[in-house]
Amino acid sequence: MAVPKRRTSKARQGKRRSHHHLKTRQNTYCTRCGEPVRPHFVxxxxxxxxSQAREAILIEEEEEGS
Ligand SMILES: [Zn+2]
Structure with a gap:
C-alpha cells in the first residue's frame, strides 16, 4: 500500500482545501409566489x-385528482 513519504504541512493542506468551499447556486424566484427556487425545479x-413558461403543475389539482 502506498504510504506518504512526508507529512503534509499545514500550509500545503490549507492550499489544497482552499478549493473546498461551496458556491451559491440558487438565483431565481418563483414567478407565481416569489419563493426562491432552483432553476428547472418545481x-x-x-x-x-x-421552464420557458410552458408547464404548471398545481398541487391543489393533484390532490383533487387522486
Ligand atoms: Zn411558487
Missing part, C-alpha cells in the same frame, strides 16, 4: 414550474 411552495 417550486416547493406552490408547485409552479416556470
Amino acid at each position: 417550486c416547493s411552495n406552490c408547485g409552479w414550474l416556470n
